[in-house]
Amino acid sequence: MAADYFFPHFIEPMLFRPVHHLCDSQDLAYEVKLNGLRVILTKIHDKVTVYSRQGLNITHDFRDIAMAARTIPADLLTLDGEIVILNPDGRPALDQKSEQRLGTHRCFYAFDCLNNDGRDLCPQPYRDRKQLLHELFFQVRDKNVMRLSPSLSGCLNDIERHCRLLGFEGMLIKKRNAPYLPGKRSAWMKYSFDQHHPLVRFTKS
Amino acid sequence: MRPIWKGAISFGLVNIPIGLYSATTSTEDVKFRMLRKTDHSPIKYKRVAETDGKEVAWEEIVKGYEYEKGTYVIFDKDDFEKVDPEKTQRIDIEKFVDLDEVDPIYFSQPYYIEPEKGGDKAYALLCHALKGEKKMGIAKVVIKTKQYLAAVKPKDDMLILEVMHFADELVEPEDLKIPHHKMGDKEMKMACQLVDSMADKWDPEEFKNDYKESVMQMVEKKIASGGKELPSVATKTTKTTKTIDLVAVLQKSLEAAHKGKSKKLPVPAKTISKPTAKSKKLVHPKRKKAA
Numbered sequence: 001m002a003a004d005y006f007f008p009h010f011i012e013p014m015l016f017r018p019v020h021h022l023c024d025s026q027d028l029a030y031e032v033k034l035n036g037l038r039v040i041l042t043k044i045h046d047k048v049t050v051y052s053r054q055g056l057n058i059t060h061d062f063r064d065i066a067m068a069a070r071t072i073p074a075d076l077l078t079l080d081g082e083i084v085i086l087n088p089d090g091r092p093a094l095d096q097k098s099e100q101r102l103g104t105h106r107c108f109y110a111f112d113c114l115n116n117d118g119r120d121l122c123p124q125p126y127r128d129r130k131q132l133l134h135e136l137f138f139q140v141r142d143k144n145v146m147r148l149s150p151s152l153s154g155c156l157n158d159i160e161r162h163c164r165l166l167g168f169e170g171m172l173i174k175k176r177n178a179p180y181l182p183g184k185r186s187a188w189m190k191y192s193f194d195q196h197h198p199l200v201r202f203t204k205s
Numbered sequence: 206m207r208p209i210w211k212g213a214i215s216f217g218l219v220n221i222p223i224g225l226y227s228a229t230t231s232t233e234d235v236k237f238r239m240l241r242k243t244d245h246s247p248i249k250y251k252r253v254a255e256t257d258g259k260e261v262a263w264e265e266i267v268k269g270y271e272y273e274k275g276t277y278v279i280f281d282k283d284d285f286e287k288v289d290p291e292k293t294q295r296i297d298i299e300k301f302v303d304l305d306e307v308d309p310i311y312f313s314q315p316y317y318i319e320p321e322k323g324g325d326k327a328y329a330l331l332c333h334a335l336k337g338e339k340k341m342g343i344a345k346v347v348i349k350t351k352q353y354l355a356a357v358k359p360k361d362d363m364l365i366l367e368v369m370h371f372a373d374e375l376v377e378p379e380d381l382k383i384p385h386h387k388m389g390d391k392e393m394k395m396a397c398q399l400v401d402s403m404a405d406k407w408d409p410e411e412f413k414n415d416y417k418e419s420v421m422q423m424v425e426k427k428i429a430s431g432g433k434e435l436p437s438v439a440t441k442t443t444k445t446t447k448t449i450d451l452v453a454v455l456q457k458s459l460e461a462a463h464k465g466k467s468k469k470l471p472v473p474a475k476t477i478s479k480p481t482a483k484s485k486k487l488v489h490p491k492r493k494k495a496a
Contacts, residue, residue, distance in 0.1 A: 090448050154462060155463075162395065
């Protein structure tokens with residue numbers, strides 16, 4: 001085994017710290033808050049495993065996602081992302097916890113890449129990991145199930161207004177040069193547009 | 206296909222014998238019968254008198270108009286026959302109006318029109334004349350005992366009849382709170398960009414009645430399994446439907462907004478990430494697998 005080869009099956013996802021205001025900075029990247037089920041997805045050749053936040057193997061509940069993930073062009077891969085139930089209009093369904101209802105659609109939004117072909121990417125800055133994620137997903141044909149959550153371009157003002165207009169419920173804020181810190185709640189933040197019930201929001205993850 | 210009605214289109218001195226055919230199939234959901242749970246005996250309805258609960262035979266039934274609470278004026282079959290519209294078996298076109306003049310909200314049900322024996326030439330003439338003039342005929346027609354308002358329209362080489370609502374059948378939306386705000390230019394532009402980024406070609410085949418399909422699937426599975434309980438996974442819809450990627454739409458509309466801006470103010474795109482030397486190295490990590 002090569003010295004730099006490293007492939008853990010599960011990496012504890014990095015957590016989001018709730019914030020009550022947005023700050024505009026060139027060092028920050030913004031993404032959409034989708035409110036789905038946070039998962040870590042690993043791919044070893046054709047075998048895809050879906051792990052819950054706590055590291056439980058929940059692949060049997062998400063066979064459709066696992067099947068679609070097999071089309072990502074990588075032999076060894078660890079992705080951080082969310083499984084989101086979408087309404088027919090494309091917006092995340094309000095009730096993500098209950099069983100998937102009729103007419104809704106389930107897909108995986110990847111937002112980070114933690115390991116690719118045995119290379120540990122966690123120490124790399126966020127923007128580089130994102131760049132690689134774009135490269136990987138460029139070749140994914142079935143964009144209906146496997147999707148990518150991009151860093152949104154444009155000024156913060158525009159991003160916030162567009163997000164609100166499209167009916168998303170908040171935004172994620174990430175430091176562009178920060179490494180991935182498994183299980184830590186520091187460099188990633190979440191901001192909800194509806195700040196009226198902060199106590200309720202805190203209990204969500 | 207059998208015609209649901211036979212008659213003639215008439216206007217001026219022209220008379221075109223035609224048949225009407227339903228252009229839509231029943232839109233009803235899957236039909237279920239109501240049964241008694243214990244022995245699956247079908248449930249039947251009976252007409253019973255409210256006062257004593259006794260069954261009332263059809264011949265015993267008359268119609269009453271309640272003009273005051275509990276007080277009725279009675280009408281029987283003969284009364285109704287007096288006001289029944291005359292069964293002319295004709296679609297009497299009263300006038301021709303522009304095709305785009307009528308608000309589509311008035312159209313309720315389409316029918317195909319086929320020429321009957323001897324009507325071919327006049328049918329084709331009317332169809333092409335309407336097409337050339339971009340007009341449709343407005344007619345009154347009696348089908349069974351009811352009078353309808355209808356439009357005779359050209360569709361390719363065919364004439365179709367669209368049953369229409371009478372003006373008094375449409376409800377005035379006066380009680381609804383409809384906003385009449387003045388929009389800011391910036392907001393309007395953004396909203397238009399969003400609409401543009403979701404714009405697509407209209408393809409009616411793309412949209413299916415998911416509920417009906419799933420219910421029929423469940424029915425077929427249950428028949429195949431001999432009516433036994435279905436395992437819970439079987440009823441779950443795992444079928445993937447195509448759903449728009451709203452996150453991608455968001456990104457596209459942001460890029461469009463950004464482009465529009467940078468035309469006016471050439472400010473460098475500060476938040477767009479540029480591939481750095483480092484990330485380029487990362488991009489092609491050529492399978493460095495364990496040997």
